[in-house]
Amino acid sequence: MTSLLQRFEGRSAIIGIVGLGYVGLPLALTAAKKGFTVLGFDINQEWVRRINSGESVIKHIPLHEIAGAIANKTFTATSDLTRLSEPDAIIICVPTPLTRHREPDMTYIEETAKTIASHLRADQLVVLESTTYPRTTDEVLRPILETSGLRSGVDFYLAFSPEREDPGNQFFDTAAIPKVVGGDGPDALKLANSLYEQLIVKTVPVSSTSTAEAVKLTENIFRAVNIALVNELKLIYDAMGIDVWEVIEAAKTKPFGFMPFYPGPGLGGHCIPIDPFYLTWKAREFDISTRFIELAGEINTRMPYHVVNRVADALDKRAGKSLSSSTVLIIGLSYKKNIDDLRESPSLKLFELLESRGAIVEYHDSYFPIIPITREHADLAAKTSVSLDKETLQKVDLILIATDHDNVDYRLISQEAKIIIDTRNVFARMGIQGENIIKA
Known part of the structure; x- marks a missing residue:
């Protein structure tokens, strides 16, 4: 030694x-x-x-x-x-x-x-x-x-x-x-x-090693639960006509007792969507139910379905079209911005949900010119990214911002797109406004 x-x-x-x-x-x-x-x-x-x-x-x-x-x-x-x-x-x-x-x-x-x-x-x-x-x-x-x-x-x-x-x-x-x-x-x-x-x-x-293992799970369960909370608040505030992003920005000015978490189209990455369920599984050995963790997982798992419903609603009200007769362009496949990581990405789930309801779905992501084979979404493998230009933006019926990469021309999107569903609040953060932009 x-x-x-x-x-x-x-x-x-x-x-x-x-x-x-x-x-x-x-x-x-x-x-x-x-x-x-x-x-x-x-x-x-x-x-x-x-x-x-x-x-x-x-x-x-x-x-x-x-x-x-x-x-x-x-x-x-x-x-x-x-x-x-x-x-x-x-x-x-x-x-x-x-x-x-x-x-x-x-x-x-x-x-x-x-x-x-x-x-x-x-x-x-x-x-x-x-x-x-x-x-x-x-x-x-x-x-x-x-x-x-x-x-x-x-x-x-x-x-x-x-x-x-x-x-x-x-x-x-x-x-x-x-x-x-x-x-x-x-x-x-x-x-x-x-x-x-x-x-x-x-x-x-x-x-001990067990304590170290528990530390990691605790960190990610903390994040998963708080993201689920803010996702649920988003649904409630949407129904009340309140902008959850504005609420969070104001709340985080409190110098104590509040930590900002942000809603999104679902959870991605290898840690937060997965790690909490390791503890859930192990807790069964001790006859303990992890209701809080499982509820958080249920809320976060349902977010892609909520986004797809918002897409369908926007097409119906703004364009008079059904989802099954529309073309949707997803911006961003990575689970978070500015990286080439597809693990558990909600964008892949959104892709499949939209296709299952009859939409023609395309995507743009410079980090993924071609979609690789993944464990859960093998049917999407080999699809290719489309160019993000004026012609493409005018052709599709709706733009869905799923991942807010920095290398995307959001001003061009705001100018040329018919309808935009923004799940990341990227346009508001950039000070871009427009009647065609809908937060989801």
């Missing part, structure tokens, strides 16, 4: 990152910039090839960061999982989706753990960063790793440190976000804390 601690503190250790996606790749680049030698693992061989060629495989991650780390040989990507014995620390950053029945899909964690177990050696630190339910590290990860014949806390060290990545956030990159760390025993905690102290602005040690 002392030798491993010294390698972390001296930044001479080799760090292995399993999963080079929206969490793993920024973490790998952060470790490389801090002076560590980083070995990134991913089973997607094309992804690995592109990274090793210095390509920016995730648009919000600057090309020069990847190219620089590859050129300096501080970072190498590989799909050769037999090399898992090389790193001093292995950090797991794999997906944790839900099944169709809203139950945890632990496949990625379990398969990764089995692979690590077959190559695990003494004196390695293994850290899970994937968001999951409390006790996963103890009840799922540790037993699989110990099939290697090595024991946690004796032969190797095990910890959990939840990812707090916010893709596209220009103010808080990976290194600037404090890191919660929980260990399987005091030695594991000391080692994991020492490693992250070299990478992150501040570490927050907690008493």
Whole structure:
């Protein structure tokens, strides 16, 4: 342990990152910039090839960061999982989706753990960063790793440190976000804390891996519940003729006791729509119902249906047309602005709901010239983005602002579109007014 601690503190250790996606790749680049030698693992061989060629495989991650780390040989990507014995620390950053029945899909964690177990050696630190339910590290990860014949806390060290990545956030990159760390025993905690102290602005040690797992869920449940609240308020205030966006802007001037959350067309991203249900599932083991969490999920899940109803109503009242005889152009597919991330994006649900009601649906998003294959919306794969020009805007019956990317010409839209449904309040924020703009 002392030798491993010294390698972390001296930044001479080799760090292995399993999963080079929206969490793993920024973490790998952060470790490389801090002076560590980083070995990134991913089973997607094309992804690995592109990274090793210095390509920016995730648009919000600057090309020069990847190219620089590859050129300096501080970072190498590989799909050769037999090399898992090389790193001093292995950090797991794999997906944790839900099944169709809203139950945890632990496949990625379990398969990764089995692979690590077959190559695990003494004196390695293994850290899970994937968001999951409390006790996963103890009840799922540790037993699989110990099939290697090595024991946690004796032969190797095990910890959990939840990812707090916010893709596209220009103010808080990976290194600037404090890191919660929980260990399987005091030695594991000391080692994991020492490693992250070299990478992150501040570490927050907690008493156990289960506590660290619960911290991450609490953060995202807090957001999910408050977004659901403001989405419900939007429906109520709409019925009263009150602009919920104006209400929020005024309320947030209070310097205490209020935190602004904003309504939208639904929840997207890997965290907020999914993580609360990990706790819901685990709570059943203790005969506890999570009514508050489930109600929030129900409200947020229904928001795309509300938006589609507003679209149909606007077409009927403003154009005298039915949805089934109309063409709708969706602006923005990403789940949030200025990133190329489709995970759980409400735009995809809006696309399918509109098509199911007979509309011809097109989209514009420069981050996605072609829609890739997704788990839940495979039927949309290979559809292509249309150009955003005067001719296109005049041709369609309605524009639906689903994601408010900054690189969109909203003034042109306001001037040329017949009807606009704005789910992000983007026109009001830009000071653009028009009889053709409807907030939803």
